[in-house]
Amino acid sequence: MAGLYIHIPFCKQACTYCDFHFSTTFEAYRKEMIDGIIKEIVSRKATFTKEEITTIYFGGGTPSLLLESELNAIITAVYTNYSICESPEITLEANPDDINDLVLAQWKKNKVNRLSIGVQSFDNEDLAWMNRAHRSEEAIRAIELAKKMDFQLTVDLIYGLPNSNLEKLEKNLSKLVTLAPEHISCYCLTVEEKTVLHHQQKNNLVKLPEEDHQAEQFLFVVSYLEKAGYIQYEISNFAKDGHYAQHNSNYWKMVPYIGVGPSAHSFISPKRRWNISSNRKYLQQLEKNELYFEEEALTEKDLWNEAVMTGLRTIWGFDLANWETKTKIPEAFYKQLNNFISAGWIIEENGKIILTQQGKLRADYISGELFQL
Amino acid sequence: MKHIRNFCIIAHIDHGKSTLADRLLQTTGTISDREMKEQALDDMDIERERGITIKSHAIQMDYTHEGQQYTLNLIDTPGHVDFSYEVSRSIAACEGALLIVDASQGIEAQTISNLYLALEHDLEIIPILNKMDLPGAEPEAVTDQIVDLIGCSPDDVIPASGKTGLGVDQILTAIIDRIPYPKGDVDAPLQAMIFDSVFNPFRGVIAYYRILNGSLTKGEKVKFVNTGKTYDADEIGILKMDLVPKKKVAAGDVGYIISGIKQAKEVKVGDTITSAANPCKEAVKGFEDVKPMVFAGIYPVDTDDFEELRYSMEKLQLNDSSLIFEPESSAALGFGFRCGFLGMLHMEIIQERLEREFNMTVITTVPNVSYQTYMRKDPTTCIIVNNPSELPDPSSVEYIEEPYIKAQVITKSEYIGQVMTLCIEKRGELKNQVYLTQDRVEITFEMPLAEIVFDFYDRLKSVSRGYASFDYFPIGYKKSDLVKLDVLLNAEQVDALSALVHRSNAFDLGKKICIKLKELIPRQQFEIPIQAAIGAKVIARETIKALRKDVTAKCYGGDISRKRKLLEKQKQGKKRMRQVGRVEVPQEAFLAVLKLND
Numbered sequence: 001m002a003g004l005y006i007h008i009p010f011c012k013q014a015c016t017y018c019d020f021h022f023s024t025t026f027e028a029y030r031k032e033m034i035d036g037i038i039k040e041i042v043s044r045k046a047t048f049t050k051e052e053i054t055t056i057y058f059g060g061g062t063p064s065l066l067l068e069s070e071l072n073a074i075i076t077a078v079y080t081n082y083s084i085c086e087s088p089e090i091t092l093e094a095n096p097d098d099i100n101d102l103v104l105a106q107w108k109k110n111k112v113n114r115l116s117i118g119v120q121s122f123d124n125e126d127l128a129w130m131n132r133a134h135r136s137e138e139a140i141r142a143i144e145l146a147k148k149m150d151f152q153l154t155v156d157l158i159y160g161l162p163n164s165n166l167e168k169l170e171k172n173l174s175k176l177v178t179l180a181p182e183h184i185s186c187y188c189l190t191v192e193e194k195t196v197l198h199h200q201q202k203n204n205l206v207k208l209p210e211e212d213h214q215a216e217q218f219l220f221v222v223s224y225l226e227k228a229g230y231i232q233y234e235i236s237n238f239a240k241d242g243h244y245a246q247h248n249s250n251y252w253k254m255v256p257y258i259g260v261g262p263s264a265h266s267f268i269s270p271k272r273r274w275n276i277s278s279n280r281k282y283l284q285q286l287e288k289n290e291l292y293f294e295e296e297a298l299t300e301k302d303l304w305n306e307a308v309m310t311g312l313r314t315i316w317g318f319d320l321a322n323w324e325t326k327t328k329i330p331e332a333f334y335k336q337l338n339n340f341i342s343a344g345w346i347i348e349e350n351g352k353i354i355l356t357q358q359g360k361l362r363a364d365y366i367s368g369e370l371f372q373l
Numbered sequence: 374m375k376h377i378r379n380f381c382i383i384a385h386i387d388h389g390k391s392t393l394a395d396r397l398l399q400t401t402g403t404i405s406d407r408e409m410k411e412q413a414l415d416d417m418d419i420e421r422e423r424g425i426t427i428k429s430h431a432i433q434m435d436y437t438h439e440g441q442q443y444t445l446n447l448i449d450t451p452g453h454v455d456f457s458y459e460v461s462r463s464i465a466a467c468e469g470a471l472l473i474v475d476a477s478q479g480i481e482a483q484t485i486s487n488l489y490l491a492l493e494h495d496l497e498i499i500p501i502l503n504k505m506d507l508p509g510a511e512p513e514a515v516t517d518q519i520v521d522l523i524g525c526s527p528d529d530v531i532p533a534s535g536k537t538g539l540g541v542d543q544i545l546t547a548i549i550d551r552i553p554y555p556k557g558d559v560d561a562p563l564q565a566m567i568f569d570s571v572f573n574p575f576r577g578v579i580a581y582y583r584i585l586n587g588s589l590t591k592g593e594k595v596k597f598v599n600t601g602k603t604y605d606a607d608e609i610g611i612l613k614m615d616l617v618p619k620k621k622v623a624a625g626d627v628g629y630i631i632s633g634i635k636q637a638k639e640v641k642v643g644d645t646i647t648s649a650a651n652p653c654k655e656a657v658k659g660f661e662d663v664k665p666m667v668f669a670g671i672y673p674v675d676t677d678d679f680e681e682l683r684y685s686m687e688k689l690q691l692n693d694s695s696l697i698f699e700p701e702s703s704a705a706l707g708f709g710f711r712c713g714f715l716g717m718l719h720m721e722i723i724q725e726r727l728e729r730e731f732n733m734t735v736i737t738t739v740p741n742v743s744y745q746t747y748m749r750k751d752p753t754t755c756i757i758v759n760n761p762s763e764l765p766d767p768s769s770v771e772y773i774e775e776p777y778i779k780a781q782v783i784t785k786s787e788y789i790g791q792v793m794t795l796c797i798e799k800r801g802e803l804k805n806q807v808y809l810t811q812d813r814v815e816i817t818f819e820m821p822l823a824e825i826v827f828d829f830y831d832r833l834k835s836v837s838r839g840y841a842s843f844d845y846f847p848i849g850y851k852k853s854d855l856v857k858l859d860v861l862l863n864a865e866q867v868d869a870l871s872a873l874v875h876r877s878n879a880f881d882l883g884k885k886i887c888i889k890l891k892e893l894i895p896r897q898q899f900e901i902p903i904q905a906a907i908g909a910k911v912i913a914r915e916t917i918k919a920l921r922k923d924v925t926a927k928c929y930g931g932d933i934s935r936k937r938k939l940l941e942k943q944k945q946g947k948k949r950m951r952q953v954g955r956v957e958v959p960q961e962a963f964l965a966v967l968k969l970n971d
Binding site for chain 1: 934
């Protein structure tokens with residue numbers, strides 16, 4: 001089992017909160033970029049000798065900007081050079097304004113079977129504030145079209161915006177639940193460094209809700225979606241039974257994956273690798289056949305820390321019993337663990353430790369405390 | 374002896390003392406251009422980084438003037454009020470002093486007090502206007518200040534620049550022409566004064582001295598008068614860039630002695646070295662045992678490191694005899710040491726050296742001065758309190774006395790109002806006010822030493838936009854209405870945060886301390902009340918809210934190691950925190966009271 005991530009570093013316009021890697025002025029070198037990505041795909045074909053690729057994920061940026069010829073060239077390169085399982089999950093991130101019958105058919109033809117639609121909100125004011133390229137109506141239409149074409153669907157929603165409240169949130173959720181995608185990712189707005197939003201916040205141009213309100217909205221989202229039949233299988237991810245995102249779940253289960261394209265990350269235990277973030281430099285280095293990535297080998301402690309951090313975010317928890325069989329765990333860990341258990345933030349179940357809802361609200365704090373240094 | 378000149382340098386921090394000294398070393402060929410690094414005389418990293426001299430240094434230069442060879446001994450002096458006793462001994466070892474004044478800044482408070490010290494010892498003063506290359510230089514005005522102060526002729530003032538080398542030859546000539554040669558009797562019994570010592574891990578303590586009378590021969594038995602100990606002069610010599618061994622060092626000269634001494638405290642600055650066989654009649658005057666002025670607890674962040682901390686402190690004491698310490702225990706912090714320092718800078722330096730040289734992470738508690746307590750039962754005996762938590766029950770105390778200082782501040786006249794307000798707020802009493810020039814004023818206050826421990830320097834700098842300089846000396850103890858201000862975290866008293874403060878300031882301070890702690894202590898699993906109290910009475914309260922939400926929204930491929938590293942870094946930072954009761958308190962919170970106005 002292994003994953004393949006393909007980063008498409010293009011966007012029509014920049015959303016104010018986004019810190020992913022992309023460029024909005026790409027027409028001049030888009031062919032070069034697609035060739036580059038394909039070159040990387042081909043050059044890394046020897047990575048997996050036994051493993052089959054079970055998931056492919058087109059992320060970005062905005063993969064829905066790919067022309068059919070480009071998508072086809074990439075998919076062909078993947079299928080020619082890698083061993084792909086019988087029925088892989090192939091996801092493509094798409095903006096609502098890029099979705100129409102024609103492209104849906106093209107994607108289908110190129111084996112894409114799952115779409116991740118960046119809806120973010122059904123409120124046009126919110127969408128304008130985020131500098132999104134689409135409007136609410138377009139999002140609804142896009143979801144309906146995609147459903148009709150039998151795509152598996154996941155929809156992104158953002159909460160915790162300035163001036164948000166439970167009433168507005170409920171409207172958004174109820175609209176979404178009516179449209180009934182199999183999977184929902186629901187993120188609390190986070191201010192990342194080097195974004196427009198960060199700048200706005202620093203200069204007091206926007207005021208995000210108080211922490212108490214963010215926490216309240218988080219709990220509201222969880223209970224609303226659970227009532228609607230969605231299982232919270234990761235802090236920000238909800239799915240109807242049997243529709244968990246395989247590709248993303250594998251990140252949290254430490255399944256190996258290759259990431260191609262500028263800024264993409266790869267993990268083949270114990271090594272993590274990350275490609276150069278700059279589009280220009282990535283292409284230059286590839287062209288010269290020189291290093292286009294950095295790499296680090298995780299130590300036993302790094303692996304523990306990552307397993308704690310990712311495991312605790314999920315419904316599967318952190319597999320303590322398994323770690324106990326292979327390594328000696330320091331006393332301090334158990335002391336903290338018991339502290340969190342008595343605080344009602346963690347429960348232990350069949351050798352796994354799992355966060356409660358109150359624990360999920362403080363997942364970063366808790367995992368930090370359970371780290372080894 | 375006629376061809377020896379001994380001199381020191383008096384200058385304010387940043388007035389270019391070290392750069393000019395380096396220039397003298399270069400011109401006399403004592404140091405080659407290749408060996409030259411910035412501020413050759415300052416050995417310790419901390420000295421170079423802070424641009425100040427902590428230890429004294431001495432160096433001998435050879436210079437030929439009008440066909441005659443001369444020996445010039447430069448004794449570099451510490452540049453901070455904490456080390457004023459060392460300065461006085463260095464001055465006592467010289468016949469002359471270079472008074473270096475920044476031509477754009479004018480004379481500062483500390484320069485004046487050291488200058489007076491030099492005049493008391495009848496030193497010949499050679500005034501130098503440094504940094505003449507700067508566009509802001511005001512040679513006329515600053516020359517007037519100097520003339521007013523020492524009563525010299527304006528022609529005696531030498532314009533110079535350590536940067537361009539201007540005036541260096543003129544200074545060397547002036548040293549030879551104006552500074553008197555040392556007087557002493559070479560045939561008399563040995564009488565030498567120690568003005569500094571350094572610790573060398575391989576050779577033990579190396580003492581620096583000036584011979585006043587007689588001579589010192591390699592191998593002879595010597596006696597240190599004040600400690601009463603006798604040693605063999607294993608190696609003696611003079612100080613160039615390195616130690617230069619000699620068979621004999623005679624009256625008038627400056628040299629070093631190595632005699633297998635392992636501990637710095639056996640070598641006291643100001644002590645007299647004489648011959649064991651043929652001792653001098655009198656010791657050199659002016660010897661004092663240096664007394665610590667400021668006390669604070671030093672604790673390991675990790676309680677297991679107590680023994681290692683003791684080892685490090687002992688090592689530090691080997692080359693810093695002014696550091697004193699004894700074990701103490703604190704309910705909040707466990708086992709540590711109560712330490713005495715010469716002043717606040719000395720305290721900071723010790724903490725920094727523990728971290729840098731010994732890799733110890735320590736907590737320094739709120740510093741305090743030494744109080745004298747008189748009890749109801751027996752008002753004639755005084756109990757010395759060096760730690761607020763040792764203060765006897767207030768109901769049994771007749772009265773408390775605290776140390777006072779005379780403080781001199783020199784500032785631009787436009788800031789006089791703000792400076793006065795600050796000094797009065799700090800319980801200062803105005804004693805004198807003199808205009809040095811039209812726009813420079815010297816203000817003299819009497820105030821409690823404790824007030825300069827609490828956040829004085831930084832505020833003085835900020836109210837005067839950096840244009841005030843400050844010096845002080847102790848003037849004895851005075852009765853004071855003091856109360857013990859306690860701090861409670863999560864309802865538990867933290868003795869390491871207690872302070873003795875004047876009753877009139879207690880409410881204001883209590884409130885500020887609570888606010889500052891709220892800022893510095895990170896949110897934790899539970900709500901943490903912070904209270905300030907006098908006895909059982911709570912006078913201020915703040916609350917740190919419990920951690921409500923701390924979770925990243927997205928954690929996919931690339932986020933994982935980035936997030937892990939971030940959380941690891943935070944956890945690393947927590948290792949520098951100390952668990953007090955259930956609360957994790959960062960190291961810097963213990964010194965919070967010193968920076969209440971940041």
